[in-house]
Amino acid sequence: MITVEHLTKHYGDHAAVDDISFECAPGTITGFLGPNGAGKSTALRMIAGLTPPTSGGSTVDGVQYSQLPNPGRTIGLMLDAAAQHPGRTGRETLQLTAALLDVDRKTADAMLERVGLTGAEKRRVKQYSLGMRQRLGIANALIGDPHVLVLDEPANGLDPIGIRWMRELLRDFADRGGTVLLSSHLLREVQATVDHLVMIGDGKIVARGTLDELLSTGxxxxxxxxxxxxxxxxxxxxxxxxxxxxxxxxxxxxxxxxxxxxxxxxxxxxxxxxGDDGLEELFFRLTDPTTELIGATS
Amino acid sequence: MNTSIATQPTPSSVQTRAETVPQQRLSRLFTVELRKTIDTRSGRTMLASVLLLSLAIAVWAAVKSFSTEVEFGELLEGIALPMTMLLPVVGVLAMTSEWSQRTALTTFTLSPRRTRVLLCKIGAALVIGVVMTAIAVALALIAYPIATSHNDVLHSNAGMGASIVSIFLAASLNILMGAAFGALLSISAAALVTYFAAPLLWSTLGTQLFGSSARWLDITDSIHRISTRELSGTWPQTITSIVVWIVVPTAVGLWVSSRREVK
Structure with a gap:
């Protein structure tokens, strides 16, 4: 369960994130959709306690991120696939996280297998392709067996098979009662993966609801x-x-x-x-600064 | 279209699960940070070169025929020179490398209490420093009898214990100062340059500008006094310079790091 309330971030006069509120419930996959520069990553970093908000806040299971006893056991994050040390192997990377989260070291190998990196575990991250880094990032997020997942642009760099694998993994995670929040600027990917949408443009929420509800507005x-x-x-x-x-x-x-x-x-x-082109139409309509805002405000 | 995200009441099982997660253990965080300092190629290369240099000096000292009295303290100081000179780099990099590698994002999402993480990094650098200095001491203890067995060179065992204590102090203070500058500046190159240049600059420029008052802030002199046990009457100056060059930058660095935005 993720709760975001009136989250706001100003950089100087510019509001990168402007008073956004939404909730992600267990058992659902929420897509955080918006064009580049809409404030998605800034919002996710605030949820993860990496960026101090100007005002407002967010909680995970009702607890502020920084107060979580061992965050990786509650919420798995992949905010940047490049945020792994290039000089360590995939296995070393996961073993360090496993140690920190106090889970069995062997979990690292199980995770490598789960994300399809078996065979690459002894290679340095430097030699990984972007898609492989995304997989390693997912493994790093899942290793603490969290029940909340937050992923920034998880489909980046994945091939079609990888994207389908990711979709199934997230669906399975949500079906087992997990909460998923993922950001994307890829409309098609979101449409095929999520059941809830929070659409953001220029730092503001321009629409939110279930995928069906939003599609019917087309x-x-x-x-x-x-x-x-x-x-x-x-x-x-x-x-x-x-x-x-x-x-x-x-x-x-x-x-x-x-x-x-x-x-x-x-x-x-x-x-x-x-439906087919509805989301795309909606996306362009909603994020076009010349159109009026529709949808719920908080 | 005034729709809201389906808001089911939070299942109690989720809440219970959050409560049963044990706190992240400090000992675990410390060992992970220690491992991170050594497990990369650059970290290992750094420590290996320090050890090799130290070993080379020890061998050279052992086989060199001394024509005058050999003092253990001087021998140890020579063998431990790579430690006192180069290990502060480990201190600097411990604080800066995560920011330049972008791994800070992963580290601080897994351990959001950043001050705790950074203190563990300082601790890890110190432990490495102490272990490496202990190796230098061991090398000195082996090299000393060999060096003094040549000819009829006089040797003095006096003050061996004190020499050992002071070399540990000097190495530790240098590492702490490296970490202080790393924490304050968080950019590896800038922190390294400042660590090596600033005290030197103060030693010369400060003395010209402020005369003997400059001693109050001369950290190089202070650490030298500590390592040579010539502290009598200079305690206030020594403490002041340590506060200004080590304690204050560390405190400011930790404070800034715990508030800055991680990208």
């Missing part, structure tokens, strides 16, 4: 045998239909559009939430 795509006639039906119902690629999009849920079709007798050939 509206509905509908295609009928006579789109022109059906567009008129939709307009008559008080909606604002927009012509889309081979059909119509409209800001209403599928049920409402379906009912309008039923009552007008239009024959539907396609009816779906604008």
């Amino acid at each position: 509206g509905t795509f509908v295609c009928t045998l006579d789109n022109t006639a059906f567009a008129a039906d939709l307009a008559a119902a008080g909606l604002a239909p927009r012509p889309a690629d081979g059909g119509i999009t409209v800001d209403a849920d599928a049920e409402r559009v379906g009912r309008i079709a039923a009552s007008s007798g239009a024959v539907l050939t396609e009816l779906r939430a604008v």
Whole structure:
């Protein structure tokens, strides 16, 4: 459980993180989504006690990070895959963390196996690819058997197989009651992995909710045998239909559009939430400084 | 769209789990920091070269035919020179290397009480210093009888114990001062240069500017007095310079490090 309350960080006059509040509940994967420079990493560093907030704060299981008895046993973090000493081997790196967290030294080897680094454990981190460093970072985060995971851009440098592996690992972690918070600027990756979203732009939360809720705000795509006639039906119902690629999009849920079709007798050939590109559309819309903020404020 | 993240009540099992996690052990933190100081190639190379230099001096002293009286203290001082001169580098790097390697991020997320971590680093550098100095003492104890067995050289065992104590003190104070500058400046190069140059600069410039008053802040002189046991009447000056050159920079460094942003 991660609780963030009114978290704010100013650098001079610039608010890198501006009064953000959200919660990550056990059993869920929350995606922290935003363009580069939106304040994601700064917010995560504040959660991990690395950056002192200007105001506001955050807790893990109701406890301030710095007050956790042995943080790695409660919350696993990977904020920067480069934050491992290049001169140590993968195994040495994990053994040091294992010692600090007071877990069995043998856990280091088990973790190397779990993240698919067996065979590379005797090589120095210097020789690791970015993807391998990400895997080592994940192992370092998981070694204390925490029930909260915070990952900054975990998909960076991973190949498609690696990304799928990461997705399954996180899903499994959440299904066992763990709490996951991951940041990303890769829309597709987030869409396939998370069940909750906190979208941030220019330091502020611009939208948050479950993935389904946020996707449905993209509206509905509908295609009928006579789109022109059906567009008129939709307009008559008080909606604002927009012509889309081979059909119509409209800001209403599928049920409402379906009912309008039923009552007008239009024959539907396609009816779906604008899901596929919805998130991307939403992302650009929400993070564009010229549009007004939508979504919940705290 | 006024949606909020699903907020299930926190399961009690999660809370209990957090409470049952034992505190991070100080002894563990210390051994981990000690290991981190030695387990990289640069750390090992550093210590190996200090040992080799010391050994070379010991061998040279043992085989050299002395024509005059050999004093144990002088011999020890020579053999331990690599320790007193170079081990402060270990002290400096112990405090700075994590910042330059970006590993500070990992270290301080695993141990958020930074002052505790940094004190362990100082302790680790000190332990390394004491062990290395003990090796120098052992080398001196082996080299001394050999050196004095040549010809009919006079030798004096007087003050052996005191010499050993003072070499440990000198090495430790130098390492502490290295760590103090490392903590204060946190950039390896800057801290190293300052450690070597600043006391030297004060010794010459300070004396020119302030005459004998400069002695109050002359740390090189103070450590020399401690290691040669010529402290009588200079205690206030010695203590003052130690406070100014070691205690204050360490305290300020720890205070700043515990508040700075880790990136």
